[in-house]
Amino acid sequence: xxxxxxxxxxxxxxxxxxxxxxxxxxxTFLERIEEVEPRVHAYVNVYSEAARASAKHIDExxxxxxxxxxxxxxxMAIKDxxxxxxxxxxxxxxxxxxxxxxxxxxxxxxxxxxxAVMLGKANMDEFAMGSSTENSYFGPxxxxxxxxxxxxxxxxxxxxxxxxxxxxxxLGSDTGGSIRQPASLCGIVGLKPTYGLxxxxxxxxxxxxxxxxxxxxxxxxxxxxxxxIVSGHxxxxxxxxxxxxxxxLGKLTDDVKGMKVAIVKELSSEGIDPGVLxxxxxxxxxxxxxxxxxxxxxxxxxxxxxxxxxxxAPAEASSNLARFDGVRYGYRAEGDFNDVWDMYDATRAEGFxxxxxxxxxxxxxxxxxxxxxxxxxxxxKIRTLIVRDYGxxxxxxxxxxxxxxxxxxxxxxxxxxxxxxxxxxxxCTIPVNLAGIPxxxxxxxxxxxxxxxxxxxxxxxxxxxxxxxxxxxxxxxCFDPRPAGLGAEKVT
Amino acid sequence: xxxxxxxxxxxxxxxxxxxKMFCGCEATFGGDPNTKTCPVCLGHPGSLPxxxxxxxxxxxxxxxxxxxxxxxxxxxxxxxxxxxxxxxDFQISQYDIPLSHDGWLEVEMEDYKRRVGITRVHxxxxxxxxxxxxxxxxxHGAEHSLEDFNRAGIPLAEIVTEPDLRSPEEARAFMQxxxxxxxxxxxxxxxxxxxxxxxxxxxxxxxxxKMGTKVEIKNMNSFRAMFRALTYEEExxxxxxxEGEVIVQETRHWDDDAGQxxxxxxxxxxxxxxxxxxxxxxxxxxxxxWVEAIKARMPELPVERLRRFEHKFGLQPExxxxxxxxxxxxxxxxxxxxxxxxxxALAKWIAGDLAAMLKEATVPIEACPLKPHGxxxxxxxxxxRIISGKMAKEVLREAFETGKGPSEIVEAKGLSQIADxxxxxxxxxxxxxxxxxxxxxxxxxxxxxxxxxxxxVMKKTRxxxxxxxxxxxxxxxxxxx
Numbered sequence: 001x002x003x004x005x006x007x008x009x010x011x012x013x014x015x016x017x018x019x020x021x022x023x024x025x026x027x028t029f030l031e032r033i034e035e036v037e038p039r040v041h042a043y044v045n046v047y048s049e050a051a052r053a054s055a056k057h058i059d060e061x062x063x064x065x066x067x068x069x070x071x072x073x074x075x076m077a078i079k080d081x082x083x084x085x086x087x088x089x090x091x092x093x094x095x096x097x098x099x100x101x102x103x104x105x106x107x108x109x110x111x112x113x114x115x116a117v118m119l120g121k122a123n124m125d126e127f128a129m130g131s132s133t134e135n136s137y138f139g140p141x142x143x144x145x146x147x148x149x150x151x152x153x154x155x156x157x158x159x160x161x162x163x164x165x166x167x168x169x170x171l172g173s174d175t176g177g178s179i180r181q182p183a184s185l186c187g188i189v190g191l192k193p194t195y196g197l198x199x200x201x202x203x204x205x206x207x208x209x210x211x212x213x214x215x216x217x218x219x220x221x222x223x224x225x226x227x228x229i230v231s232g233h234x235x236x237x238x239x240x241x242x243x244x245x246x247x248x249l250g251k252l253t254d255d256v257k258g259m260k261v262a263i264v265k266e267l268s269s270e271g272i273d274p275g276v277l278x279x280x281x282x283x284x285x286x287x288x289x290x291x292x293x294x295x296x297x298x299x300x301x302x303x304x305x306x307x308x309x310x311x312x313a314p315a316e317a318s319s320n321l322a323r324f325d326g327v328r329y330g331y332r333a334e335g336d337f338n339d340v341w342d343m344y345d346a347t348r349a350e351g352f353x354x355x356x357x358x359x360x361x362x363x364x365x366x367x368x369x370x371x372x373x374x375x376x377x378x379x380x381k382i383r384t385l386i387v388r389d390y391g392x393x394x395x396x397x398x399x400x401x402x403x404x405x406x407x408x409x410x411x412x413x414x415x416x417x418x419x420x421x422x423x424x425x426x427x428c429t430i431p432v433n434l435a436g437i438p439x440x441x442x443x444x445x446x447x448x449x450x451x452x453x454x455x456x457x458x459x460x461x462x463x464x465x466x467x468x469x470x471x472x473x474x475x476x477x478c479f480d481p482r483p484a485g486l487g488a489e490k491v492t
Numbered sequence: 493x494x495x496x497x498x499x500x501x502x503x504x505x506x507x508x509x510x511x512k513m514f515c516g517c518e519a520t521f522g523g524d525p526n527t528k529t530c531p532v533c534l535g536h537p538g539s540l541p542x543x544x545x546x547x548x549x550x551x552x553x554x555x556x557x558x559x560x561x562x563x564x565x566x567x568x569x570x571x572x573x574x575x576x577x578x579x580x581d582f583q584i585s586q587y588d589i590p591l592s593h594d595g596w597l598e599v600e601m602e603d604y605k606r607r608v609g610i611t612r613v614h615x616x617x618x619x620x621x622x623x624x625x626x627x628x629x630x631x632h633g634a635e636h637s638l639e640d641f642n643r644a645g646i647p648l649a650e651i652v653t654e655p656d657l658r659s660p661e662e663a664r665a666f667m668q669x670x671x672x673x674x675x676x677x678x679x680x681x682x683x684x685x686x687x688x689x690x691x692x693x694x695x696x697x698x699x700x701x702k703m704g705t706k707v708e709i710k711n712m713n714s715f716r717a718m719f720r721a722l723t724y725e726e727e728x729x730x731x732x733x734x735e736g737e738v739i740v741q742e743t744r745h746w747d748d749d750a751g752q753x754x755x756x757x758x759x760x761x762x763x764x765x766x767x768x769x770x771x772x773x774x775x776x777x778x779x780x781x782w783v784e785a786i787k788a789r790m791p792e793l794p795v796e797r798l799r800r801f802e803h804k805f806g807l808q809p810e811x812x813x814x815x816x817x818x819x820x821x822x823x824x825x826x827x828x829x830x831x832x833x834x835x836x837a838l839a840k841w842i843a844g845d846l847a848a849m850l851k852e853a854t855v856p857i858e859a860c861p862l863k864p865h866g867x868x869x870x871x872x873x874x875x876x877r878i879i880s881g882k883m884a885k886e887v888l889r890e891a892f893e894t895g896k897g898p899s900e901i902v903e904a905k906g907l908s909q910i911a912d913x914x915x916x917x918x919x920x921x922x923x924x925x926x927x928x929x930x931x932x933x934x935x936x937x938x939x940x941x942x943x944x945x946x947x948x949v950m951k952k953t954r955x956x957x958x959x960x961x962x963x964x965x966x967x968x969x970x971x972x973x
Contacts, residue, residue, distance in 0.1 A: 068550070083538040094536070105532050105538055204537040237540050238773050315772055319570050322581035323535045339632060367572070367766035376768060484776035489942050 003028040005482070006334045008074045008168040008222040009249065012115075012419035015073040018062060022073025026117050029075045033119065033166045036486060040048045041141050042151075042161035044080045044090050046120035051075065077167035079158045080121035082108050082130055082213065084204035086105025087118070091204050092126040092154075093138035094353035095324045095331045105202020106237070106369045107171060107213045107230045114229045118169055123157030126353045128178055128206040130154050131425035134416055135355045142412070143186060145450055145483040149409040152425070154284030158216045159186035163483055169217040171228055173203055174464045175210045176309055177404075177429025178440035183216055184404035184453020187443040187481050189470065194460045195436030197240035198227075199234030205320040208239075210433040211246065218481045220442070220471040222247035227463060229279060243461065251464055254472035257291035260397045261469070266302040267428045267455075275447030277334035279401050283444040283454045287401075292469075296391050297400065301385035305431045308386070309425060310414075311379035312434070316366035317356075318363030324351060336397045358419065387435045394459040399469060402428050404441040404453030428455060438463050443472045443479045451479075494884055496698045497726050499653035499663050503670060504648050505680045506688040507550050508616060511618040512645035513583065514541030519647065521686050525640035530759045531597050533645035535579030543568075547615060547647035548776055550679040551591055552786050554649055555613040557673055557793055565777045566614075566783055568770040576637060577620040586650075587767045588616035591776060597672050597673070598695075599665045599794060600813050604660055604824060609654030621645035621687075628746075632757055649680075655694065660722035667691060668817050672794040684714050688963075693734070696739070697729045704729070704747075705739040706946030709753055711746045725753055754835055778834040797822055803833035813842045820857045821847070833869020845885060849892050861895035862888070870898040877958045883907055908955075913965075916949070916957050920965045922946045934970040942966060 007012065014020045030048050058073045075126045080090050082103040085108075104112065112118075116343035125135035132325070133141040141156045143149040144164035152162040159182035162170050168262055170361025172179040173194035183190025186199055191214045198213040205211060215226035232245035268280060286386030287294050326332035326347030333346035352360070365376040393400055415422040432439035437460055446477060454473070458466045512519045515532035521548055531539040569587035597612035620641040624634035631637060651670065657663045671689060674680045681688040691712055696704035709725055712718040729739055730903070746755035792800075794816045801812040801822070817823045821842065828838045850857055860914075862870075870888060875880045879887060879902055887898050889905070894901075902909070922932045923945055930948075933941035942963065949962045 083536075089537065091537070094493060101531075101536065101538070103536070103539075197855070198540075201540050202538040205772075238542050239771075315768060319582050319766070319768070321574050322572060322574065323537070323579065325574060325576075325581055326581065327576045328534060329536070339634075340637070341574070344574055364766065367768050369764045369766075372766075372768070 004032055006168070007219050007333060008071065008217065009225050011094035011168055012071045012320065015058070015062070016019060016296055017070070018276055019340065022055040022058040022062070023052060025073055026051050026075050026119070027031045029165075029167060030162075036144075036164050036166060039142065039147055039486070040144055040160050040164045041139060042122055042138070042157045042164060042166050043077065043120040044092065044123050044138050047087060047118065047141060050087070051117050051119050052300065052336060055454045056169070058115055058117070062365075069113055069224070071111075072115025073407075074116055074169075075119045075492060076111060076116040077120060077122045077158055077161040077170035078108060078111075079155050079170065079172045080124055081173050081204045081206075082119065082171060083204065084108055084121065085314060086304070090120065090126040090138070091128070092138060093352065093356070094137040097137065099330050103202065104232045105213075106199035108202060110230050111171065111226075116183055116229075122155070122161055122170055122172075125154035125156070125178075127204070128154040128173055128354050129316070129317070129355050131177070131358055131422055132180055132410070132412075132415065133182070134158075134412065135172055135353055139427070140412060143349065143409045144486045145187060146409060147486075148183065149411055150204045152185035152405070152409065154178040154182075155190075155216060156182045158392075159183055159188055159190065162186070162188045162216055162218055164486055165480065165482070169215065169222050171213060171226070171230070172216045173211060173213050173432065174429075175206045175313060176433050179214045179216055180429050180439055180453065180455060182406045183441040184443070184455075185409040185451065187451030187479065187483065188216055188218055189220055189440065189442055190408045190431060191223050191227060191466075192438060193227060193231060194241070194438045195433075196239050197231045197243065197345040197438075197461065197463070199237040199240050201234055201236040205316075205321070207244050207316040208320060209316060210309075210313060212433075219339045220332065220467055220474045222250060223440070223470075224252050224467045226399055227467075229400070241461070246464070248279055248464055248467055252471050253468050254475055256469050256472045258293070259296070259465075259469065260394065261287055261395040261399050261401055262295040262297040264302065264400050264402045265296050265298040266300070267431075271424065271427065272403055272406045273447070276403050276406065276408060276452050278448055279445040279452040280356065280401075280454060283396065283473065286473060290476065292458065294306060295397065297397065299386075299389040299393060301382065301389045301432075302431050305383045305386060305434060307381035308379040309426075309430045309434060310362065311375050312383065314359040314363030315366045316363065316375050318360045318367065321352075321356065321360060324348065326351070355419070381433045386415055386431050390435045390437060390457075390459070391429070391459065392411065398465060400457045402457070404455040408447050416464070432457055438461065438466055439467050440470055442473060443481060444473065444477055496701075496731060497659055498655045498696050498698050498703065499654045499657035499660070499722060500694045500706075501651075501657065501663060501666065502692045502694070503651040503667070505651070505674055505682065507547050507647040507679050508681055508688075509546045509550065509811055511544060512891065513544050513547055513548075513615070513647040513914075514645055518747060519645075521681070521688065523642050526642065528642040529644070532643055533579065535581075535583065540835070541584060542769075543773060543776070544647060548591070548778065549782070549786055550617045550647075550677075551613060551649045552778060552783060553557055553677055553790065554651075554674070555592030556787060556790060556863075556951040557677055558595040558597050558610045558613060559591035559614055560610055562592050562778060562783055563589060565589070566591045567774045567775045568773045569767045570770050572766040575619070577644070578641055579641060583617060583619065584770055584773070585616035586614035597669060599669050600795075600798070600809070601662065601663060601665060602635060602810075604859040606656070606658070608656045608666055608778065609635070609655055613651050614647060616648050616650055618643050618648045640841055654843065655696075660719050664715060664719045667718065671793060672817045672819065674856040676791055676793055676797075678791070693718070693722060695722060695725050695729070697726070697733055699733065704733075705738065705741050707741065708743040710756070713748065715747060717748050720748070720751065721753060724751065728753070742918060744838055754910060756781070777878065792878070794819075803838075805829065807814055807836060807838070807839050811839050811843045814847075816837060818857070822859050827864035828867045829942075831865055833868045833871040833875065835869075837874070838867060841867060841871065841888070845888055846892070849889065855890075860892070862891045866891060866897050872899055873902060877960070878902065880959060881908055912938045914959065916953075916961050917955065917965055919949055919952050920962060920969060923952065924966075924969060931970055934966070
């Protein structure tokens with residue numbers, strides 16, 4: 001049976017109907033990991049034994065006709081920024097190389113309750129800071145479409161794992177585009193939900209007011225299913241929305257006729273690769289053919305989105321990452337120190353990589369006395385303007401669209417020496433986080449053999465509408481998510 | 493040149509809520525180190541705070557008791573600084589939009605009252621506790637330090653006063669009144685020694701009405717320490733000014749053993765806390781109904797009870813103040829009053845001998861072996877002239893030590909006075925008859941003679957005659973007085 005090319009939803013059905021055992025499914029993915037992981041490096045840690053044990057357990061439950069979760073036995077990759085009880089959670093950092101959490105993140109609890117089998121923890125830019133996964137202490141992940149290229153970031157490991165068939169689906173996190181941009185570069189579906197829809201409890205914080213956990217999948221149905229599993233109110237997260245869990249998959253429809261959709265001018269002109277734009281325009285035409293009214297809208301405040309983000313996110317990060325001080329857990333520098341402050345300095349100098357240090361410094365500066373009003377407070381004002389611009393646009397249009405990333409996957413090392421250029425990778429995705437709205441990246445075609453992502457944005461809690469549009473488009477564009485040249489031929 | 497001492501206080505009080513400020517851990521003092529902890533109060537990666545509504549309610553109650561306005565929408569901030577007892581290396585506190593603002597508390601001094609402005613009452617989380625191993629006992633020079641996070645995250649109400657206090661005495665009186673208020677509200681254990689009530693002070697000397705440079709004093713761990721530290725610092729600054737020195741704005745550490753303040757090392761003090769709104773919490777918006785419900789549970793406050801004691805029981809302000817400054821003592825008094833005995837007499841016994849005995853034995857009044865009704869019994873014995881005031885002191889001590897009732901003690905020891913007029917009269921007649929010289933002296937108005945005759949009466953009755961009655965009889969019979 002072809003297991004690797006089945007969607008997660010399909011696998012769940014097959015396992016439940018006893019057409020295939022959970023163990024067989026897990027073993028198949030573990031074999032695939034063994035085969036391609038040396039080239040891709042999507043995982044920081046693979047937990048084969050634990051995965052096989054969970055799968056066996058599920059098979060036993062099914063054999064005894066006991067109640068199992070809706071997605072029992074479906075394997076999953078989990079970004080290494082989500083706390084997993086008993087399993088290392090490194091955040092791609094030396095600081096947490098050997099850190100074993102004592103509790104599960106709410107999102108992890110929920111996928112476990114649904115019966116998902118964790119294959120391993122996916123690689124990422126250190127503390128989710130980056131757009132290429134090159135900032136991982138454990139080495140970069142490579143793009144399955146072209147091993148010389150990056151998978152995007154920071155959830156590059158999750159994206160590459162799904163694209164390479166090393167997991168049917170994955171959990172990622174998105175602060176400025178960290179789900180959508182790698183999804184775009186790896187040709188998969190990635191959704192950043194409305195802020196507060198998925199609990200952040202157990203998501204190691206980068207920028208608390210922007211972070212969201214979300215699904216990374218091979219198709220829209222899986223995306224809807226995984227969102228259904230992880231979303232819903234959590235009393236442990238004060239910013240969690242009081243929303244009941246919803247059946248996004250059950251309500252998925254490709255009937256989008258009459259929907260009003262506008263492309264954002266500021267995100268689809270200057271600075272966008274022509275090859276990317278070509279695919280985006282072609283997708284707009286597909287929308288028209290589906291009976292969607294398309295238009296263009298100008299949202300001027302977006303010009304300042306990147307600047308605003310690079311003040312707010314580092315500011316929050318500088319505070320969130322203070323706890324990594326060598327006192328209670330994680331890395332502690334060796335040495336004969338005069339006092340605890342010397343120990344802090346050495347620990348943080350050795351434990352953090354250069355990008356993390358850069359952002360801590362940026363954020364510390366932005367919050368400093370005398371600069372707060374000029375930087376942090378002003379950035380918050382821009383944020384308010386962006387929210388307002390979106391609000392006005394959503395008064396008129398159901399959804400907005402843009403490219404997800406201004407470029408397709410770039411070469412490893414290409415932008416490592418130029419942080420500003422790297423930061424521009426998130427130019428299209430950042431406004432969504434600043435406004436706290438949902439955004440999805442759908443693969444819409446190839447440019448020079450590399451995937452292009454189409455971003456769909458909607459007002460708060462419009463996930464269903466976004467998923468429906470993506471679903472309709474997916475059926476028309478028939479994007480094949482299997483990267484050529486990575487033994488994909490072996491897969492089928 | 494006229495110098496005036498200006499003092500403002502910053503008080504932290506741990507709230508005795510069931511759970512900690514932002515997690516479900518037990519919020520109680522002590523326990524084996526690090527046993528009352530969880531991922532949230534240990535600042536584990538990914539953990540998030542959730543506000544404790546009980547703590548907010550208690551703080552609103554305190555703010556109302558201090559006549560503060562309640563903020564409709566207040567927010568939490570992060571106060572960023574590195575310190576090993578702070579799990580997240582930031583403290584969740586309130587900054588420019590606190591829970592409450594602009595109140596006052598009146599303090600009774602001996603011959604005047606001082607109304608002290610309350611700038612704000614806000615809510616924050618406590619830190620863990622460091623134990624520094626090494627000679628210095630402080631973080632600098634420690635061989636190593638141990639951290640106990642049981643305390644980390646316990647709700648802490650912070651009360652900031654205006655610089656309205658004018659002497660260490662006023663500061664002490666304010667703290668006593670505040671402690672009493674907290675005690676009456678029942679929201680804090682108020683034990684300075686255990687750290688559930690802490691106080692930092694800002695002190696400066698204004699010269700000819702011009703505000704001086706303020707110095708912050710930390711580590712004052714008892715009322716006595718606070719008073720000594722402020723007195724020391726007041727002197728230090730006054731002397732420095734007299735010598736023409738400049739006062740440096742700094743934080744100074746009170747060393748109780750050495751009896752002096754010294755500057756804190758700069759590393760122990762962050763100068764820029766980089767406050768910013770806590771993104772993991774939502775604003776606190778107490779609705780009207782909630783605030784009204786909190787108001788409804790406002791108990792009688794110390795100052796109200798003090799006035800009631802003055803008016804209803806006719807107590808002197810000083811005694812009323814002393815009784816009401818400790819809730820349990822005032823409760824004891826009110827229970828004793830139920831006995832029907834004279835409240836003034838009861839109050840005097842409680843504020844005097846009993847308070848001294850309790851202090852000496854370091855027993856809280858709640859655990860006093862002599863129960864309030866027992867004290868009523870004692871006062872009754874004196875009122876009925878069964879024992880004298882002097883004897884009552886001894887009976888009180890014995891009752892305090894043994895827990896026996898005063899009547900029981902008097903009976904067992906045969907201490908009851910002879911207050912039977914005819915019995916005393918026969919003794920007096922006998923004494924006059926057997927001591928004609930003294931009787932004559934007495935008739936001639938010699939005061940010495942009365943003492944002698946009284947002595948003889950007491951001797952014959954083995955001290956049991958009611959002295960007043962005996963004295964009156966002698967005078968009557970010898971036409972004196």
